[in-house]
Amino acid sequence: MKRKKHSIPSPRVSQRSNKAKGKVVDELCPYFDNIPSHITVQILLQLPIESLLICKCVCKMWKTLISEPHFAKLHFERRPSLMIRTKDHRVSRTLYLLECQPEKFEIGTDNHVKLQPFKLPLRDANSKFGEKQNKIKNKSKCPYIASKPDLDKFGIVNSCNGLLCLCDPSNGNPLVICNPVTGEFIRLPEATTTPTLNTTRVTREQRLTALGFLPKTNEYKVIKMLVRYGKRVNDRESVILEINTLGTPSWRNVEADSQVSIPLLKYPTCVNGALHWIGFEGGFAGRPRSILCFCLESERFQSFPSPPQVFGNHNNTTRGNSKITMGELKGFLYICDSTFFTDVTMWVMNDYGNGESWTKLYNIDPLVSSFGSPDPSPYLSHYGLCFPIKHFEEGAAVLLYHPCNWFIYYEPEKYGFKVFQIHGPDPNFVEIIPHIPSLISLKDVVKGDNIEVLNIHSRCAKFKLHEENEALSLSQPIDGDLESLRSLFYYDSD
Amino acid sequence: MAEEKSQASSSKMLTLKASDGVLFEVELNIAKEMKTVQAYIDDCEDIETIPIPNVLGKHLAIVIEYIKKTNEEYDAEFEKQWNMDDLQLLLLAANYLNISGLQECLCKAIAKRIENKSPEYVRKVFNIENDHSPEEEAKLRKEYKWAFEGVDKD
Numbered sequence: 122m123k124r125k126k127h128s129i130p131s132p133r134v135s136q137r138s139n140k141a142k143g144k145v146v147d148e149l150c151p152y153f154d155n156i157p158s159h160i161t162v163q164i165l166l167q168l169p170i171e172s173l174l175i176c177k178c179v180c181k182m183w184k185t186l187i188s189e190p191h192f193a194k195l196h197f198e199r200r201p202s203l204m205i206r207t208k209d210h211r212v213s214r215t216l217y218l219l220e221c222q223p224e225k226f227e228i229g230t231d232n233h234v235k236l237q238p239f240k241l242p243l244r245d246a247n248s249k250f251g252e253k254q255n256k257i258k259n260k261s262k263c264p265y266i267a268s269k270p271d272l273d274k275f276g277i278v279n280s281c282n283g284l285l286c287l288c289d290p291s292n293g294n295p296l297v298i299c300n301p302v303t304g305e306f307i308r309l310p311e312a313t314t315t316p317t318l319n320t321t322r323v324t325r326e327q328r329l330t331a332l333g334f335l336p337k338t339n340e341y342k343v344i345k346m347l348v349r350y351g352k353r354v355n356d357r358e359s360v361i362l363e364i365n366t367l368g369t370p371s372w373r374n375v376e377a378d379s380q381v382s383i384p385l386l387k388y389p390t391c392v393n394g395a396l397h398w399i400g401f402e403g404g405f406a407g408r409p410r411s412i413l414c415f416c417l418e419s420e421r422f423q424s425f426p427s428p429p430q431v432f433g434n435h436n437n438t439t440r441g442n443s444k445i446t447m448g449e450l451k452g453f454l455y456i457c458d459s460t461f462f463t464d465v466t467m468w469v470m471n472d473y474g475n476g477e478s479w480t481k482l483y484n485i486d487p488l489v490s491s492f493g494s495p496d497p498s499p500y501l502s503h504y505g506l507c508f509p510i511k512h513f514e515e516g517a518a519v520l521l522y523h524p525c526n527w528f529i530y531y532e533p534e535k536y537g538f539k540v541f542q543i544h545g546p547d548p549n550f551v552e553i554i555p556h557i558p559s560l561i562s563l564k565d566v567v568k569g570d571n572i573e574v575l576n577i578h579s580r581c582a583k584f585k586l587h588e589e590n591e592a593l594s595l596s597q598p599i600d601g602d603l604e605s606l607r608s609l610f611y612y613d614s615d
Numbered sequence: 616m617a618e619e620k621s622q623a624s625s626s627k628m629l630t631l632k633a634s635d636g637v638l639f640e641v642e643l644n645i646a647k648e649m650k651t652v653q654a655y656i657d658d659c660e661d662i663e664t665i666p667i668p669n670v671l672g673k674h675l676a677i678v679i680e681y682i683k684k685t686n687e688e689y690d691a692e693f694e695k696q697w698n699m700d701d702l703q704l705l706l707l708a709a710n711y712l713n714i715s716g717l718q719e720c721l722c723k724a725i726a727k728r729i730e731n732k733s734p735e736y737v738r739k740v741f742n743i744e745n746d747h748s749p750e751e752e753a754k755l756r757k758e759y760k761w762a763f764e765g766v767d768k769d
Contacts, residue, residue: 156703156741160710163718167726174762178734178755181746238761304758578758 162186166196169220170302170558171237193560197283201450201510203520204239204280204301204556205593207545212273212586214241216301217593218558219520219528233544233594239301239558240577240589241287245272266586277552278330279389283559284566286332286343293328295343298367298563301556304577305563309343310371313363324352331389333396335417341367341566342417344396348383358383364420368567381422386413388447392454393473394418397425399447399456408432409445426476428468431458448555450509455482457507459521465507467519483519485531508555522553528595545593629656630664631679637672638664641679648682650713670708674701678708681717694724699740702728736769 165173165187173196177184186192204216217236275297276290287297299306329346347361360377385407386398396415401407409432414425431445444459454470456479465485472478485507510530511518518532526543543551563574627643631652646665647653655665667675681693697705702725709717729737738745745752756763 156707157710160706160722163722164706164725164729167723168730171762172730172732174759175732175734175766176729176737177759178747178752179737179741179745180743183743184747184755576758578760 158182158186162192162195165192166199170560173560187560188562190561190565193283193562197557197559197561198451199557201508201512201555202557203508203510204554205236205543205551206277206554207593208550208552211588212243212270213552213588214243214273214275214586215239215589215591216241216554216556219595233596235592235594238589238592240304241275241285241301242297242299242306242575242577243273244275244289244296245269277554279332279391280554280556281332281341281391282334283557283561284332284341284563285554285556286330288330293330295330295332295345298332298341298343299577300559300561300563302558302560303562304579305574306577307367307563307567307572307574309365310369312345313372313374325350327383327385329386329389329398331391331396331398333389333391333394333415333417335394337394337418340417343367344415345372346377346383368569368572370571375420378422381413381424383413383422384410390447390449390454391417392449392452397447397454399427399445412447426474426479428456428470428476428479430479430481431456431466431468444506446506448508451512453513455509455513457509459507465521467507467509469513482513485519485521506553508553522551526551539597541595541597543593543595546588546591551593629662631675632664632666633670633672633675634668635672637675639672639675639679645679645682648714649678650715651711667712669711671704674704674708677701677705678712678714678717681720682714685716685720690720693720694727697724699725699728703741731765731767733766733769736767 161183165176165183168176173187177187202218202220205219206213206216216239218239219236271291274290275287276293278286278288278293278295280286283302284298284300286295287299288295294312295309297306297308327346327348327350329348330344332341332343334341343365345363345365349359350356351358357379360379360383362375362377363372364375365372384400384402386400388399390397394417396417398413399409400411400413402410410427411432412425412427414423415421416423446457446459448455448457452473454473456468457466458468459465465483466481467483468479469482470478471480506522508520508522509518510520511532518530518535521529521531526545528541528543530539530541531537532539545551567574628640629643629646629652631639631641631646633639643656647656652665652667656662670678677697681689694702702721706718706721706725709721729740734745737743747755
């Protein structure tokens, strides 16, 4: 049976007048006048965010291509990165993007590579830019505004699809969702009054919040939970659970399943339309015991298989020393255990939901044993935070953070160890947030007119805080072979 | 039976005819990397010469060479040899012939060359006319001021 032959489009001859270069070239090509848009998209997907934003200026079609939500989604799946900010008494409204590209550094020099800063909104902006303050005197002479960390600083809860959930650091109340790259942000609806309980029976409470994404309905949801624990062991905890679907004007009360016991939860991570936390037993400095999962579709808690090899090991750990973190990378849940100083390990759940699929990926042995100091010191509580810096299928690469503001980049196959130093105004500690910058626009998220999408750049572009004159940069002062690394850390420098 | 056929076909030669008439004799397994050619062969097994009307001989030669030699090292050096015009035409060829590895390699190469460049530079490269109104463009430049800082001088 003869099948129809493929038809190949007949060639069309056209003349190309290339004025910029002053020559005329004859070509035979069907798509001569412009590259078809799907090819342009393939090229644009390779560009970093800053270049993409510049390319929006090229022409209307490019602006449309780049602004499409689908493009943002495809582009988002590029390499993972981190945001860091100084962890001190200031407002710290600036986040610095850390993308690990070791090839950009010159080893052994004092060459500093500046980190790209992004601004967060101010919590108390209304008092500075509200309608009463339309005209600020001497604005051209004095562009600086006063800031009060108590009033202006945001806590960062988690990052989901390139959006950050910001909260009031004093009580964990979620206030704002923002995209630091585009500068857009929205204020979450006012909290509804929570019913007071008989407080004499309450010993402690836990406030929990997280931002998640449900791909099925393309919705973002913020959940807010207040758990109150009774004095006696058998006292049932009471849970008040509220959810706001971004774009709706209010919080919904959701009934929480009383059968599910809620331990101390940390490291909210959204994967597959569900939020996950690590549950710690034994209070604040307790041991990791479980993973709790909140399904955003059914809006219910459910149990989730944890890696027993990791959590089981902590039976003998003294309290306070567990250093476990959890995160997500391209749909894979990972857990990093940097508790034991001789052994930093990373586990990945290869098959979502399947407890048996927890696989140990990396085991960074010699590195850590070189740096451990024999005496526990305050620094050790921050020691050895570990983050994956490449998609798992592309090979091993992790970033370790040493509290004297060193990053240790470890990519066994290509570079081995590389050490980077952070320079900045007061860099004793930085807070690290795994975050992949994305172009997702909040305008596409909050469809409809219920919620106003604001923008940092339009509202207060002229004004800045004094702290914004500072910058964080990285340098790579030494070559990272193990010998030199050892000598570096035994003399814990300034 | 299938095995015999594949043994025979691996030594079979095929002729590709570029748009300017240049002929290339290639082994079947090389030609099959071009999915467009593969589809052509699937449709009519006895074909010996396949016309490639959208690609110049010069570029087809480069594409065939790429398929033969591609590996991580080769790819890294490959893109450095060509100017922007050639890169674009090679990309169009790779797209037409449907060779995904080459497409990816070329997209990355072109992206690298326009990274951190001004809109004017990018327009020249792609021969695109600016159809933004001056107000629209000013608005974009203001909104993304931070992205424009440190752009390479043209």
